[in-house]
Amino acid sequence: MFQQLQQQLNIDSIYDLDQLSPAQLKQALQAQKIPSIGLRSDSANDIDAYKAQCRKIADIAYHWPSAGLVAVMHMHVVLAFARYPKFIPYSQIMLEDIAKHESLLASLSAEGAVQKQQGFAPLLHQRMSATQFHLNGIKKPASLSHIADYFACMSREASSQEAAMVIIPRNDKVKVDASLWDSEVFNAADTQAVQFDNVMLSADQVADEGSEVIPVMSLALGTFQYMTIQCYLGIAQRLIDKISATFKPYYELRAAMARVQMFSATMCDVIAQQSFNTDTDEGARQFVQSCRYHLQRDIEVLVSNVHKHMSATALVTDKDFAHLMNTLMMLSFHPVAEKSAIREFMPQFNG
Incomplete structure (x- = not known):
């Protein structure tokens, strides 16, 4: 996906890509018209376009984790404003600028x-x-x-x-x-x-007022959770492919790899549908968050088993292994943190 940039800069590792400047990342995303994908496909109102957009995030993150995260941070809130264009009148000017000039929204x-x-x-x-x-x-x-x-x-x-x-x-x-x-x-x-x-x-x-405040925020949070899931699934798949190409993993590690891939194959379609409806269904938002925490645990087990089973030589001679694993462990820090969700769901845990 970013092969031309890598060739120009003589970069062949994920680690080196993530050390490029934000300006270089922005230029690379704009060159492929990634910021306007959701607007061009009307993913705010078309579930199939939304699913395709989220799969694109996984693909971006697979090739460049930082670019995948930027796509998440931009796309989920663009989608919310596109579905509710009257929520903030100025958003229509902003969305037109994103569509025409591939501008970025934080x-x-x-x-x-x-x-x-x-x-x-x-x-x-x-x-x-x-x-x-x-x-x-x-x-x-x-x-x-x-x-x-x-x-x-x-x-x-x-x-x-x-x-x-x-x-x-x-x-x-x-x-x-x-x-x-x-x-x-x-x-x-x-x-x-x-x-x-x-x-x-x-x-x-x-x-600052009106009935759309809660739906807009709920939709933004729900789609953020699912887009984040897709981002980290893309990064996890890059690590899995790297493991498979480098050494033969023991059963325990193979099982950890399979759990992540099983999550992707069996859960994502359902999570996409639920996250698409979080502006009208509070239970859907909680479901999506719970699925994200499930993935967090699967990823933690995967990373733990990589450390347990791979050789020290492989780890220290290829900086992408450690970089991908450290990147995957960041999932738990994105809002909403699991402990905060538990406190909201079970107030008796507060205190």
Whole structure:
């Protein structure tokens, strides 16, 4: 998929691809018109197009993990705005730009916190007039920090603390602190801290009330979970293929490999259907999340068995083995974390 780029740069490993710059990743995605795939196929309203789009994410991640993650972060929120085009009027301008120019949208709806000691300053917007807001705050970790053309964020009204979703086009009031991410995993996905410094917003960039808030957020979360599943299945398949081509695994490792492939073959069609309906079915969102946690455990067993059964020589002489395994272990850190979902589902566990 990215062979031409690899040839130009004389790169033949997954590890080296993930160390390229975010700008190079963005250019590679745009060259293949990946940012507009969902809009061109109408995946927001066509289940077959949605399934095909998610399979594409797995294919992208198989060849370049950072690119797969960027595709997830962009595509799930584009789909939500495409299904609900009136939710934030400005979104129609943004979607047209994505369709015409392959622009990238970063979803920062889950990031940020109120713990000031951790360096977070939650986004706050203040109404300055009937048609104008000012917005300030920090979002981190935030993928696509330097390469996003637009940011979709959750914010709170300064006085009432009411939650709202806002769309912010990149401008000189949006600044990036590039000191956050110090990892070789998903390095090109550009996960840093984004600061919004007195950004001016018009009323058509803010959605602070109305019946569509919960459905839009539920749909974005549900499709994010399934697209993330597909991303990590693509990375896992790359590791499985590498193992199969390098050495003959013991039964325990073969079984771990088979479980991941069985999940992909038997579960994905059902999960896709459920995630497509999470704006109207709360149970569907919980089902999709539960499936993701199931995959997490299968991947943890796979990685554990690779460490257990492969030779030290194979591990230290091929940096892609360790890189792929470290990348797969990041799945548990994506929102919503399993412990948070359990607390929501079983409140008696809180305390």
